[in-house]
Amino acid sequence: MKKWIFSFVLLTSGAQALTHDTKLSGNYLNRAKVFRPIEFNYVSPESVPSAPLLVKAMKITGFDAQSLGKLDSAFKALEYVVNSDEFKNRVINFKNSKGQRSFASNDGKSNEEIFEIFMDGRETLQHDTSGEMNFFLNLYYKRWSRVVGYTSATTNTININWKYFRNYEAHEVAGNLAHEWTHKLGFDHRSASEHDSAPYAIGYIVEELAEKYLK
Numbered sequence: 001m002k003k004w005i006f007s008f009v010l011l012t013s014g015a016q017a018l019t020h021d022t023k024l025s026g027n028y029l030n031r032a033k034v035f036r037p038i039e040f041n042y043v044s045p046e047s048v049p050s051a052p053l054l055v056k057a058m059k060i061t062g063f064d065a066q067s068l069g070k071l072d073s074a075f076k077a078l079e080y081v082v083n084s085d086e087f088k089n090r091v092i093n094f095k096n097s098k099g100q101r102s103f104a105s106n107d108g109k110s111n112e113e114i115f116e117i118f119m120d121g122r123e124t125l126q127h128d129t130s131g132e133m134n135f136f137l138n139l140y141y142k143r144w145s146r147v148v149g150y151t152s153a154t155t156n157t158i159n160i161n162w163k164y165f166r167n168y169e170a171h172e173v174a175g176n177l178a179h180e181w182t183h184k185l186g187f188d189h190r191s192a193s194e195h196d197s198a199p200y201a202i203g204y205i206v207e208e209l210a211e212k213y214l215k
């Protein structure tokens with residue numbers, strides 16, 4: 001049985017779920033907090049090694065010229081952000097909503113380990129492409145759907161619904177891509193409201209930093 005991961009999907013009904021999960025925009029505020037150097041739990045980012053991580057478009061289907069332009073901006077922002085000192089600090093010193101230095105559904109991994117796995121870029125299904133964020137994207141259109149995007153553990157392809165994509169700004173697309181790609185590394189969330197999970201929290205961090213970069 002294929003286990004589909006419906007990201008940003010409304011698995012529950014209700015207006016709150018709608019605003020939180022169909023769109024990342026604005027949600028990053030107060031969601032992905034960070035420990036500051038004066039705090040006991042702070043870890044110096046310099047103590048964690050990292051090598052450059054490159055965005056690589058592997059197979060892009062279903063995008064028209066305008067959508068491709070937006071995707072291109074998102075890719076550029078994403079690559080800039082994940083290699084920035086600020087991103088490194090935000091992931092390593094991520095503070096969850098309970099004030100702890102850990103991601104939810106983290107598979108027993110520390111923030112530093114999650115950062116290292118992320119920057120190593122070895123997707124579960126593309127394990128020998130170190131240092132690359134490999135993207136296989138398909139844009140589709142389903143008018144009556146509340147699904148923003150979906151993927152599964154058995155495919156590289158990330159499917160994105162144009163119904164939502166068309167209204168996204170490039171920094172929001174960058175956040176979405178980061179969320180979906182974190183799934184490709186094997187990280188998951190138990191529900192569409194597990195904002196402290198690696199896919200969501202890293203998505204929020206990327207969206208926030210990408211917005212600054214694209215300004």
Ligand SMILES: [Zn+2]
Nearest residue numbers: 006007008199
């Ligand atoms: Zn997800």
